[in-house]
Amino acid sequence: MIGFPQxxxxxxxxxxxxxxxxxxxxFEWINQPFYLDLLSRALILAIAVISLNLILGFGGMISxxxxxxxxxxxxxxxxxxxxxxxxxWLHLALALAVSASFxxxxxxISLRTKGVYFIMITMAFSQMVYFTFLSxxxxxxxxxxxxxSRSEFPQWMTMxxxxxxxxxxxxxxxxxxxxxxxxxxxxxxxxxxxxxFNEQRMQALGFNTYRYRLVCxxxxxxxxxxxxxxxxxxxxxxxPDMIGWARSGELIFMVIIGGAxxxxxPLVGTIAFVLLEEFLSLITVYWHLIxxxxxxxxxxxxxxxxxxxxxxxxxx
Amino acid sequence: xxxxxxxxxxxxxxxxxxxxxxHVNLEVEKGLxxxxxxxxxxxxxxxxxxxxxxxxxxxxxxxxGGHSITGxxxxxxxxxxxxxxFQITSVVMPMTLLQNVMLAVQGGSGHSFxxxxxVSEDAEMQAAAMASLAEVGLEDRAERIAANxxxxxxxxxEVAMALAMKPRMLLLDEPMAGMGKEEGAMMVEILNRLRxxxxxxxxxxxxxxxxxxxxxxxxxxxxxxIATDTVENxxxxxxxxxxxLGDGHA
Numbered sequence: 100m101i102g103f104p105q106x107x108x109x110x111x112x113x114x115x116x117x118x119x120x121x122x123x124x125x126f127e128w129i130n131q132p133f134y135l136d137l138l139s140r141a142l143i144l145a146i147a148v149i150s151l152n153l154i155l156g157f158g159g160m161i162s163x164x165x166x167x168x169x170x171x172x173x174x175x176x177x178x179x180x181x182x183x184x185x186x187x188w189l190h191l192a193l194a195l196a197v198s199a200s201f202x203x204x205x206x207x208i209s210l211r212t213k214g215v216y217f218i219m220i221t222m223a224f225s226q227m228v229y230f231t232f233l234s235x236x237x238x239x240x241x242x243x244x245x246x247x248s249r250s251e252f253p254q255w256m257t258m259x260x261x262x263x264x265x266x267x268x269x270x271x272x273x274x275x276x277x278x279x280x281x282x283x284x285x286x287x288x289x290x291x292x293x294x295x296f297n298e299q300r301m302q303a304l305g306f307n308t309y310r311y312r313l314v315c316x317x318x319x320x321x322x323x324x325x326x327x328x329x330x331x332x333x334x335x336x337x338x339p340d341m342i343g344w345a346r347s348g349e350l351i352f353m354v355i356i357g358g359a360x361x362x363x364x365p366l367v368g369t370i371a372f373v374l375l376e377e378f379l380s381l382i383t384v385y386w387h388l389i390x391x392x393x394x395x396x397x398x399x400x401x402x403x404x405x406x407x408x409x410x411x412x413x414x415x
Numbered sequence: 416x417x418x419x420x421x422x423x424x425x426x427x428x429x430x431x432x433x434x435x436x437x438h439v440n441l442e443v444e445k446g447l448x449x450x451x452x453x454x455x456x457x458x459x460x461x462x463x464x465x466x467x468x469x470x471x472x473x474x475x476x477x478x479x480g481g482h483s484i485t486g487x488x489x490x491x492x493x494x495x496x497x498x499x500x501f502q503i504t505s506v507v508m509p510m511t512l513l514q515n516v517m518l519a520v521q522g523g524s525g526h527s528f529x530x531x532x533x534v535s536e537d538a539e540m541q542a543a544a545m546a547s548l549a550e551v552g553l554e555d556r557a558e559r560i561a562a563n564x565x566x567x568x569x570x571x572x573e574v575a576m577a578l579a580m581k582p583r584m585l586l587l588d589e590p591m592a593g594m595g596k597e598e599g600a601m602m603v604e605i606l607n608r609l610r611x612x613x614x615x616x617x618x619x620x621x622x623x624x625x626x627x628x629x630x631x632x633x634x635x636x637x638x639x640x641i642a643t644d645t646v647e648n649x650x651x652x653x654x655x656x657x658x659x660l661g662d663g664h665a
């Protein structure tokens with residue numbers, strides 16, 4: 100694993116990580132603080148996309164409700180903050196516990212279905228979360244909730260300030276990448292990947308595929324909730340708008356753009372998505388049209404997403 | 416006569432008006448190769464599906480190693496030691512042969528809720544998988560992708576995976592299906608080597624293979640077992656000849 104990467108894709112990913120590591124100082128140096136905001140948002144989403152890729156790309160479980168876990172994470176910061184509880188550990192623990200419980204219950208039901216039914220039922224559960232937060236007048240309902248201060252941590256790991264928060268995001272991003280990598284190559288990961296390709300065979304080998312998938316779904320939801328905690332702290336304002344199913348759809352697109360079932364695909368896919376969205380909207384107000392057409396072209400011709408494209412360069 | 420490893424008691428299965436399994440009683444003794452033959456549509460596949468747990472019988476009981484497994488799921492039966500191969504090749508196509516067999520080793524060795532250690536660093540598991548590949552003569556194909564090897568080799572992989580689970584009994588559903596003469600002969604040789612160490616229930620179309628392999632034969636016609644006997648006796652059984660082998664066969 101360690102060593103200078105030989106493949107083109109490996110070099111590109113190494114270069115991206117090497118640029119991301121000192122990014123705040125680069126942006127400060129060229130005096131463009133706005134880009135730090137943009138990049139922070141992209142990397143937060145990347146963590147969510149990495150978590151979705153774990154079940155979608157590696158496990159073949161296409162969830163159209165993953166934004167719910169971003170919402171659960173964000174409200175785990177917002178609601179305690181509303182009562183003046185700013186302890187960061189409390190926020191993290193709450194996000195992980197609630198997302199795990201919700202994923203366990205909804206996953207236990209959803210994973211009894213396959214294919215398009217799984218897509219629909221995960222979407223239905225996420226809409227349930229959406230409408231729940233939409234109806235909670237106490238916490239702002241559709242007006243949202245302002246978080247006046249970031250989660251509090253010991254001084255050396257504070258989230259206060261753009262650069263500090265960026266390194267929180269970057270650290271959690273690296274952790275989720277590394278965790279996914281270990282998981283996929285472990286015994287557990289082999290079962291998940293095997294069940295994606297041939298569930299009948301995996302059952303005949305003695306694996307209760309349902310149970311393994313459920314655990315995988317819960318792990319994915321917990322990672323996704325971390326992205327929610329970061330997003331709540333980053334925007335300082337949360338609303339049900341971040342949970343809607345269209346949000347979940349965007350997450351799926353980011354997985355596909357980067358390359359489903361690859362380790363760095365979600366990261367490059369998310370960065371590409373966020374940057375394209377940003378710069379197209381600067382050029383023209385009709386950017387949605389261009390963006391949509393590009394996505395269609397990508398799905399039609401870009402087999403394997405950016406990762407697929409990079410690894411084809413390797414083979415030539 | 417040793418105690419039978421698998422006992423089927425009065426198994427019945429209907430699909431609407433069609434009787435697929437009709438009061439089937441069968442005992443498979445430990446260490447024997449027991450073959451089930453029968454014309455197309457006799458209900459061989461339905462019977463195998465009930466044994467492996469994919470289809471629930473309407474009535475009757477399946478006993479394995481002294482326990483009723485009728486209520487067990489597919490995965491539970493596999494963990495209980497009843498391993499199967501599929502008539503239509505069913506392996507994880509994008510993985511290598513070694514990875515496929517390692518999955519089978521994993522399946523036969525406790526739960527797989529291990530989240531951290533890479534499988535590739537597990538030398539013990541790798542050695543066990545290589546041993547199973549060697550048993551079917553695929554050791555030099557270990558690193559090939561399953562989708563890229565020949566049909567015959569995929570069939571051998573099926574058997575290697577079943578063996579790698581360290582099962583108490585193999586359920587082989589037409590292991591020679593779609594094989595050429597040479598490949599078929601190779602499979603006969605592989606199964607012959609397992610004789611005595613492994614209990615095998617074999618469903619097979621290839622009569623030459625069945626006659627050279629089986630210690631015991633059961634003949635299934637219209638969902639019902641009309642005879643269970645040694646190969647010689649079945650060959651000379653007039654009823655079997657009429658129902659299955661055709662009048663010209665002797």
